[in-house]
Amino acid sequence: MRNFEKNIKNKAYAFQLDPMPDSFDKVMDALEKKKKRRFIFWLWILIPGFLIAGGGLLINQMYSSANAQVQAQSLKASHLLTVLFKENKQGLVHEDKYALTETTHTTTPENKMNNRPTSETQSLASKNNQPVFIKESSNQSAEFNNRNEKSFVQIEEKTNMTQVPSREKWTPIIFSNPYFVTFPTHSSNPVYSRTQIPFTKSTLPVIKSNSHQTGRWSIGIYSDLGVSKNIFINNKDSAGFGYTNARQLTDKFLFSYSAGIQFRYSPVKWLAIETGIGFTHYESNQLLSNAGFSWTTSGNNNDPDTALTLSSVDPQSAFGPYEYQNVYDYISIPIKVYYQKKWNWTGIEAGGGIIFDLPVNTHSYVADENSNMSYLRHEVKTSRLNVFGIQASANIHLVFHIKKFGLFAGPTFKYRMNSMFDKNYITRQHNYFIGGEMGLRYHF
Amino acid sequence: MPIITQELVHRCKRNERAAMAELFKILAPKLKGICYRYCGNAFDAEDLLQETFIIVFTKIGSFKEQGSFEGWTRRIAVNTCINWLKKNKLLHQMYELQPKHDAEEDQEEDLAELNTQELVQHIAALPDGYRTILNLFAIEGYSHKEIGEQLGINESTSRSQYTRAKKALQHLFMKEKKP
Structure with a gap:
């Protein structure tokens, strides 16, 4: 080896940098989250698998x-x-x-x-x-x-x-x-x-079989599991240094779910109208920082309502960045229309509709953006949120019929059509969800 | 200097938090040093260090215990850094930037005068492409063929980029020496 390589190799190997004091805790937190995500992934794979296998066995025996x-x-x-x-x-x-x-x-x-x-x-x-x-x-x-x-x-x-x-x-x-x-x-x-x-x-x-022989009405339970992310829109944030741009860069896909009961009516054999009531949980991550440069803040303000509040979130991490989990919980009322096709004991459904969301539990940081400055608000006031949300939803279901029961599973996509913030905010925040839906319904 | 014993690795495999903390304490400064050499700033180095340890603790079950554990973690750190550079498209500079002083002669003796801190600071100041190849070839000991495969470039490109990186490093040193 030549002197140059030998020289810098020896010195570079000796170079060390101390990690941040909370570094190990962050690693452990990330591992926990990873385990949780893996568990949910396998749950999502295994539950429909067991249900389908169990349903088949049930049919075989019954x-x-x-x-x-x-x-x-x-x-x-x-x-x-x-x-x-x-x-x-x-x-x-x-x-x-x-x-x-x-x-x-x-x-x-x-x-x-x-x-x-x-x-x-x-x-x-x-x-x-x-x-x-x-x-x-x-x-x-x-x-x-x-x-x-x-x-x-x-x-x-x-x-x-x-x-x-x-x-x-x-x-x-x-x-x-x-x-x-x-x-x-x-x-x-x-x-x-x-x-x-x-x-x-x-x-x-x-x-x-034919569903019309078991009745046109049905009642069931459903569950959506998947990931959601936000889209941020702000025409005044074109410089790319503000809140909107920062959130676009740093927001991640996070686990989301919804579950509830559904009611169905099938006026003709190829069509079904569905409604119901359920609970929807979304999350979004947000990096907060008080440091010289910032992901979601670009200035300070002493207004209590708009001042940076990182220290009130986590006094130990006053210099950030601190990852804050925004939570949005809703009561959801879907109205959907499906085209349905049925074969021997299987079927397929494709459809979609809208879902009305009423916020019931929300913890979120939001920002105002004026004159190229962004300010975090400590808490979302009720007036800052839209009193209801409207989502567009698209679903495809594979259905397995067992006597009067229908077991369904398939991919689902949802997009929040109106902003999660009210009209007083320049920033528009729209949420979308990619995942799967499964459930069980009983035909009368 | 604390040693990584087989027992410690076994305890980490059993997800014992205390053992994982001990392992982190031993390895983190070295691995963060590696990350710093690749990304060139302490902020990203911290992120890459955490990412490296997430992989280490996730994959520790697959460590065969036939080689050095520290060597295994070093490889993970290097791969994590390279993936990060690729993901952020920072290696594009490799093809775009030219050293300002091609004609300078080797100043290997002068470089020997640098202490560890100064040398690493100079390496960190290099463009991402040069820094990566310099790290892989001169420090990690990869061949140009291996670097080519790793980064998806020709072997000859790696060779020429390394020569330029070396000259750029010497230039930085000379610049500091003769302000």
Whole structure:
């Protein structure tokens, strides 16, 4: 190594600088915050994961008995049914419809007693309380029994699962393989029943459902988790030395959340209108300094209302910079409109709207800026804040339907359209939020 | 001079605050010195020191204990500083600034007369690009190839910038010596 490098290396290695007295505490604080953020991140990942996995498991365990009941109710309700079989793996509807359907055919079970129709297609329904039997498929067999002085039609299905549409409305239904549907043939008030044999591992379910069958109204809970940041606007701060510019440079994304209850009404199947009430918490960081140069202050003023107040915030850090957390808590009332699309047991919703915010708990430093000077105010007076805020919101939800429940999760974006300060401030402060929303709703 | 023992590192891995404070006390002055050499001012050096320790305490579990712990923390400090310079686009000066005195001859003997404080002050006064390359090559012992990879520049650029940085440093010294 040449002398030059050797020389400066030895000296540079010996060079030391003492850290600030509170340096270690700041490191520990930052580590704590980092841990908290990591915890929230994993919480946000894991909670929907567990909910989705749990929901899937629940569906897997509940569908057979639950849908058997739905099937029985459907039969009683309409007597006009078409049963379509689906291949489990491919999810394709059989073209040779094995049907329980309305028909003009008037053949009765009595006429067919002791027969075992197997070669024709068939349909079966009840009309005017009289069983109607037509065979339209070779995919199953039917037999008639005469037990205890009553006649029964018993059909054994050979397919894995079935979906039953009742006119335009689809009823969630899963049939096992095999199972028996028993229809009393001599009854003025027929009650249909079905005996089900448990699923085998090879017969996984498919559910087709429609929210309109579980009601147009719903109530639910929601939670938004994410980060928020502020945008500052001040036309007079073009020099870039004032409060607005300093806040733009130093403000960070901070954790924010909101939670509440929601009410939904769906006038048509593809549209939903939503409102509710909730609590919203935003934060913003603000660097305060009394030093010669400053991030958020550029001058001194003895006016008690506008004087620099760093020492009153933290007497130990009189020379700053001191990071102050502004807090904005609101009661929020959203009004949103969603387009919704539904498949078997999943769905998607996209929409947005506005959220009205009423401040309930606020701690914030604000600044006036006049003649290129910025002054911090000690506390925000009620009159300094807007009495309400308006946010624009956009959401996309992936929805999982479990019986009458809908589990939803997806990204959300919110932007505060009016300033968080009142019109007496030159500086405009708008907040925006990026995060995710999840929740659970119950359909009536 | 307190020593960083294996036991101390283990205690830090177990998140014992007292051990972390002890480690901070031992290493902070040295690491802040490094940060100062890279950023050139005490205010940013303090920030970079804190950022370095956040990384050290976060990643301490991955320290394999096969090499020097202090060396490991030094590398973290250097990388933190370089990232900071890149993030703030301060290395752009590397391509724009020219030394005012290209023709000056090496004054290595004169530089030897400087004490530690004076030398570091002179290094801090260099433009960011020169200061970075001088630190990496002359003090940390990186090769020009490694510097090129680290900063995303050619090896030859690193070499020429280093020569200029050296001359700029000598010029600063001469300027002080002959006001």
